Amino acid sequence: MPTRYSAWSLIRHGVSGDDWPPILRQHDRRESYDVVIVGGGVHGLATAYYLAADYGVRNVAVLEKSYIGSGGSGRNTAILRSNYLTPEGVRFYDRSVKLYEHLAAELNFNVMFSQRGHLTLAHNDSSLRTMRWRTEVNKLQGVDSDMIDPDEIKKLVPYLDTSNTTRYPILGALYHPPGGIVRHDAVVWGYARAADARGVHIHQGTEVVGIDVDGGRVTGVRTADGHRIATGAVLNATAGWSTLISDMVGVRMPVQTFPLQAGVTEPVRPFLDTVVVSGTLHVYVSQTDRGELVFGASVDPYASYSTRGSLEFAEGVAGHVLQLMPALSKMRLLRQWAGLCDMTPDFSPIMGPTPVAGFYVDVGWGTYGFKAGPVSGEAMADCIVNGRPPEIIAAFGLDRFTAGRLVGEKGAAAVGH
Amino acid sequence: MMLLPCPWCGARDAGEFRYVGESGTRPDPATATRDQWRRYLYFHANPRGWVREDWYHGAGCRRYFTVGRHTVTNEVRTARGRS
Numbered sequence: 001m002p003t004r005y006s007a008w009s010l011i012r013h014g015v016s017g018d019d020w021p022p023i024l025r026q027h028d029r030r031e032s033y034d035v036v037i038v039g040g041g042v043h044g045l046a047t048a049y050y051l052a053a054d055y056g057v058r059n060v061a062v063l064e065k066s067y068i069g070s071g072g073s074g075r076n077t078a079i080l081r082s083n084y085l086t087p088e089g090v091r092f093y094d095r096s097v098k099l100y101e102h103l104a105a106e107l108n109f110n111v112m113f114s115q116r117g118h119l120t121l122a123h124n125d126s127s128l129r130t131m132r133w134r135t136e137v138n139k140l141q142g143v144d145s146d147m148i149d150p151d152e153i154k155k156l157v158p159y160l161d162t163s164n165t166t167r168y169p170i171l172g173a174l175y176h177p178p179g180g181i182v183r184h185d186a187v188v189w190g191y192a193r194a195a196d197a198r199g200v201h202i203h204q205g206t207e208v209v210g211i212d213v214d215g216g217r218v219t220g221v222r223t224a225d226g227h228r229i230a231t232g233a234v235l236n237a238t239a240g241w242s243t244l245i246s247d248m249v250g251v252r253m254p255v256q257t258f259p260l261q262a263g264v265t266e267p268v269r270p271f272l273d274t275v276v277v278s279g280t281l282h283v284y285v286s287q288t289d290r291g292e293l294v295f296g297a298s299v300d301p302y303a304s305y306s307t308r309g310s311l312e313f314a315e316g317v318a319g320h321v322l323q324l325m326p327a328l329s330k331m332r333l334l335r336q337w338a339g340l341c342d343m344t345p346d347f348s349p350i351m352g353p354t355p356v357a358g359f360y361v362d363v364g365w366g367t368y369g370f371k372a373g374p375v376s377g378e379a380m381a382d383c384i385v386n387g388r389p390p391e392i393i394a395a396f397g398l399d400r401f402t403a404g405r406l407v408g409e410k411g412a413a414a415v416g417h
Numbered sequence: 418m419m420l421l422p423c424p425w426c427g428a429r430d431a432g433e434f435r436y437v438g439e440s441g442t443r444p445d446p447a448t449a450t451r452d453q454w455r456r457y458l459y460f461h462a463n464p465r466g467w468v469r470e471d472w473y474h475g476a477g478c479r480r481y482f483t484v485g486r487h488t489v490t491n492e493v494r495t496a497r498g499r500s
Contacts, residue, residue: 243463254459256438257488302436305465305489312418312432345459401459402452 002197005108023193024068027201032230033061035384036221037237038208038245040064041073042184042370043362044237045191045202046377047384049107052198054378055385060200061229062192063221065207065241069188072239075339076370077262077284077296079275081118081179083138083145085130085412088395089348090141092375095392097178099374109190111182112289116273118179119156121324123168123280130411131174138176148175156274159325166323168280179275181286181294184370191377211248211359218249218358233384235360240305240340242363249356254401255342255364258299259306261313263336265328267291281320293331295321299341299367309336341366346406347413351380351396352389360384361398368413419491424498425478437471439463440483465489471499 003009003021013020035051037044040062051057064070082094104111122128131147138145150162153173162170192202210222211234220230236245246253267290277284282298295317300310314336322329343366344350350364362380365372375392382390389397395407419431439461444453462468468488473481485494 241465244465252460253463254461256461256463257465302431303438303463303468303470303488304491306491310418402455404451404455 002193005110023189024196024202027203029203029206029227029229030059030061030201032220033201034059034231035061035233035235036229036231037062037235038221039071039237039239039241040068040192040202040204041071041237041239042069042188042191042373043365043376043380044235045188045195046373047235047237047362047380048200048202048377049191049195049198050377050381051384052195052200054381057381057385058199060195062195062200062202063206063208063223064202064204067204068192068202069185072339072341072365072369073188073373074185075262075337076184077286077294078181078184078370079118079179079284079286080113080182080371081176081275082143083118083120083134083174083176083179083412085134085137085409086348086407087137087141088407089409089412090138090143092392092396093368093372094141094143095378096372096375099378100182103187103190103374107190107194109186109193111186111190113180113182114289115178115180116275117156118176118275119153119277120174120176121153121170121276121278121280122172122174123170123278125171127279128172131172134174134412143176144178145174145176148173157272157276159271159327160276161324161326168323181275181288183289187373191373208245208248211245213249213356213359216355216357218356233358233360235362235380235384237362237380239342239363239365239369242342242361246354246361246363249354249359251354251356251359251361251398253342253350253361253363254345255350256303257305258303258341258343259338260297260299260341260367261309261317261336261338262294262296263309263314263317264288264295264334265293265331266334268293268331276324278320278324281323283317283320283324285321285324292334293328299343300338305340307338307340309338345401347409348407349376349396350398351376351393352383352398353387354398366413419493421472421484421493422496423474423477424482424496425480426474429474429477433474433476435473435475437473437481440469440471467494
């Protein structure tokens with residue numbers, strides 16, 4: 001078992017000057033595992049953790065092509081919220097926020113969840129209408145959300161231009177106090193460390209190149225270095241590669257992969273203690289504990305697997321942020337990056353079993369995957385152990401696309417859709 | 418910046434165009450089953466590599482055309498007009 005982090009261990013290490021032990025152990029690969037999880041992001045690691053912690057399934061391997069958290073888990077803008085549009089979506093994401101609230105204590109790892117409140121600005125009548133709809137759905141599900149007017153917005157975020165002389169005046173906002181930001185790398189490391197402590201093997205630098213199926217049932221996976229691992233259960237928990245992994249067993253996915261770009265400015269003194277989102281201006285902004293402003297946008301306008309940043313994004317996001325907060329005109333952009341978003345037709349994820357026995361998916365996470373990490377891990381662990389999806393993800397099955405039971409979250413899932 | 422070779426207008430900035438999606442054959446609505454229609458609407462090949470896809474030149478000639486594009490490098494190889 002790894003060292004338990006506490007005030008006492010901090011003092012002891014501070015005095016002794018000993019190195020902290022690594023958070024993960026290296027293991028030799030076993031010939032077979034009960035469950036193999038493809039993808040070492042927050043979804044895959046959380047599933048491994050809950051398999052071990054909730055069900056005692058410890059003979060589990062997480063195979064990560066690169067390093068843990070190198071995909072969407074380390075490229076998102078770390079915003080958490082549960083103010084969605086459909087009852088299924090609100091219940092699901094709210095369970096995730098609840099798990100995040102106690103995650104630091106559960107994992108013994110500080111994930112720095114700051115519930116600073118989340119504001120979605122409305123600049124036109126149709127946004128106001130959708131926000132009123134979301135407010136009522138949220139309240140019915142017991143989620144704290146309300147509409148506020150420009151005067152109240154100005155009190156929360158004094159730097160916002162709430163005048164009515166701008167190109168897109170702010171008419172109101174959906175205020176969601178439980179929303180906030182979290183340290184996304186810490187969530188990955190915390191789940192990895194806690195899963196490792198319970199016996200899960202995490203193999204980094206291990207790319208899956210094939211999945212063996214015999215008689216409609218998964219029998220093993222093959223890795224890029226020529227090994228075969230026998231297993232009866234494989235979970236596809238990848239983002240950006242979800243089509244490619246599912247293609248290995250011949251399961252077609254209703255997914256298209258789009259890059260989403262984000263950027264961060266140089267650090268400044270704290271002045272913004274809420275998350276501000278504008279769907280009309282295609283931008284969201286928050287300030288990290290280090291003082292940097294994190295900007296995100298909508299996905300790029302065409303499908304691609306490219307993770308290169310573009311000048312169009314930098315110019316666009318800067319222009320939109322300045323419309324919201326003109327005082328930021330002297331801020332310098334420090335860096336920008338892109339993550340891959342697997343978009344589904346209804347802006348809800350695809351979770352559960354597939355027509356191939358033993359092949360499970362937790363994919364199609366579009367622009368909303370990070371916030372759903374804990375609840376997805378909990379639900380997918382349940383699904384793999386019991387062989388069928390639990391109630392909380394029953395609406396998100398792959399069969400909904402052919403059955404015509406879409407869960408439309410377009411009005412609340414992301415900006416600019 | 419990505420340049421797209423419009424068969425009628427020549428190479429233009431991608432911002433002038435609207436991305437339509439992967440080229441495919443639309444099933445006949447009169448005879449397609451519900452399953453065929455939904456598969457046509459929702460399921461895509463989504464390849465990591467070369468793809469044939471349709472674009473619309475909204476800020477130019479306002480016509481549709483098909484290109485071959487590599488989804489990792491965004492290199493565009495061929496462009497062919499659609500009637």
